[in-house]
Amino acid sequence: MPDIADPRDRLIVALDLPDVASAERLVERIGDAATFYKIGYRLGYADGLAFAERLAKQGKKTFLDLKLHDIGNTVEEGVRSVSGLGATFLTVHAYPQTMRAAVKGRANGLRILAVTVLTSYDDADAQEAGYALPVAELVVRRSGQARDIGIDGIVCSAIEAGAVRRVVGSERLIVTPGIRPADADLSDQKRVMTPRQARNAGIDHVVVGRPITGADDPRAVAQGIVAEMEGP
């Protein structure tokens, strides 16, 4: 896996909050305990993109979790627009047409992550959505397609990280949501690991939202997650 010098960079805090004011307050409370923030649908559609641009200018790394999926031309032009926002990562769904278009539109060092199978899905959910393959096989198949197309990283659950690493090699990133400290509520996540298990499985970054955003002391939880992933 690519070397990550600052252990804090392994944790990406999902800022799934209703408005920019709440996000600003949380970033302030977390302070230097986190270096990397994800902005997704909830905040992104509430002025969050301009906020993400400001965060990037202040030296934080940002991950725009827009999960793009559309006709090729729309994805390509959309990715080109996002490339101006100073973000480190952008997500697209791992459909071959979509991934090829995203790679064409990629600019300014923006790295494209392909979301293979959402961590809230188990085999029954995939079957309900019309897929014949079990989740683990679908993740591996899509990871191989992402590699061949030139995608920069894979979003999957940490449960599949070992199999994905064998497919994508050491140059591409593996980013895993569905991460829960041992005592935390799973809520809608189904394919879950702890930060330490994820690290042992060879991931590059974990994404954690509610266990931090809902905590009485979000800074302490963020520090605890980083510490859990450090060391032997």
Ligand SMILES: O=C(O)c1cc(=O)[nH]c(=O)n1[C@@H]1O[C@H](COP(=O)(O)O)[C@@H](O)[C@H]1O
């Ligand atoms: O692309 C993602 O970040 C993502 C992919 C996935 O398969 N599962 C998943 O949970 N996510 C995101 O990761 C975050 C997880 O949040 P928590 O479940 O609150 O820790 C949310 O912002 C999700 O949108």
